[in-house]
Amino acid sequence: MDKLAYIIRRVLLVIPTFIGITIVCFSLTRFLPGGPVEMRLLKMRGMGAEGARTSQTIGANVTEEYRKELEKQFGFDKPIYEQYYNWLITNCMGMNLPSYDYPNKTAWQLIKSRIPISIWFGLTAFILTYLICIPLGILKALNHRHIFDAFSSLVVFIAYAIPSFALGMALKAIFCGSVEGLWDVFPIAGVSSDFDFEPTFWEWFLDRSWHMFLPICCYVAGSFAMLTLLMKNSLLDQISADYVRTVIAKGGSRCRAIWVHAFRNSLIPLATGIGSMIGLIFAGSIIIESIFEIPGMGRLSWDALVGRDYSVFLALLTLTASFQLIGNLISDVLYMVIDPRIDFSRK
Secondary structure (H helix, E strand, O other), rough: HHHHHHHEEEEEHHHHHHHHHHHHHHHHHHHHHOHHHHHHHHHHHHHHHHHOOHHHHHHHHHHHHHHHHHHHHHOOOOOOHHHHHHHHHHHHOOOOOOOOOOOOOOOHHHHHHHHHHHHHHHHHHHHHHHHHHHHHHHHHHHOOOOHHHHHHHHHHHHHHHOOHHHHHHHHHHHEEOOOOOOEEOOOOOHHHHHHOOOOOOOHHHHHHHHHHHHHHHHHHHHHHHHHHHHHHHHHHHHHOOHHHHHHOOOOOHHHHHHHHHHHHHOOOOHHHOHHHHHHHHHHHHHHHHHHHHOOOOHHHHHHHHHHHHHHHHHHHHHHHHHHHHHHHHHHHHHHHHHHOOOOOOOO
16 A cells, blocks of 8 residues: 555646646747747848838838737637646647648657657667666676676776767767768668558568668667666665675575576666656657657657747757656666565554
8 A cells, every 4th residue: 555655646646747847838938039939030031131112210110010910829828827827728838839830730740650669769778778788797797807897898888988979970880881981881860661562561671670760869868878787786785785686695606696586676876867868768869869850759849849849849858857756757667666664554
């Protein structure tokens, strides 16, 4: 019952946290300069400068004449609390609002077209990261201070020191034919080829894997070092714990002490990072998607932010925050499952 009560409290805590995040972000988009109204007025002034009516007086009249109309069109003429209510409840967290840059499409229609690509890349990177880092961290712990540990640590620290954008640009220059004389092995951009025929599943899968190989390398390198060292240090701490020595003293083998007792407890720190990884799966990476021209959620959020398309940006932010909060909740549940010794009762 204590565990169930803890889960219920964590679920209830998600609601005020989500409301607080959305209120702060929504208020910032309403009070910061350079919003959609100002952007539209700047475009009008630019169009007037190219036409016959080029005087500053006409430009000022256009601004005064259309400002209130634009504010009404975007819903900025209402009190801030009413705007927030309409955005959150009436328009379903802004998902039903039209995009400022693409008036014929709603925010959800734009997001829906990008979600599969971000999930494809994010989920693949998530699985590969844990499949690589957990075994590598275990091997480093079991071969602590040996040649394998030293060599792998060198590789890990080099990967940790290289920023993801620098790694992406370097891989693109070396393997995509960007620099003359180097290899032209992988596509320079995109997520799929333009087929002149209907591809089979395996043809489509191989083509998608070919396009996503370099971006996935950048995804994995971003958290590769941290998770590997976290797994290694966590397992070393558990191996040196008293309960492991007690198992061995009672006649249990070292293999049993490590794999049956120490290994499970060493996964606890890794469980806390799953929440942020789940958020990355759906949010995508702005830098990697921009470098490899991947039409995912990260690229869409960057375009919306630069273009002041606040309806799309707020919808993306809301969706990302929701998945992040769900991921944190999943991390807490995994923490509880992995270590049943945790006491959830109120003191």
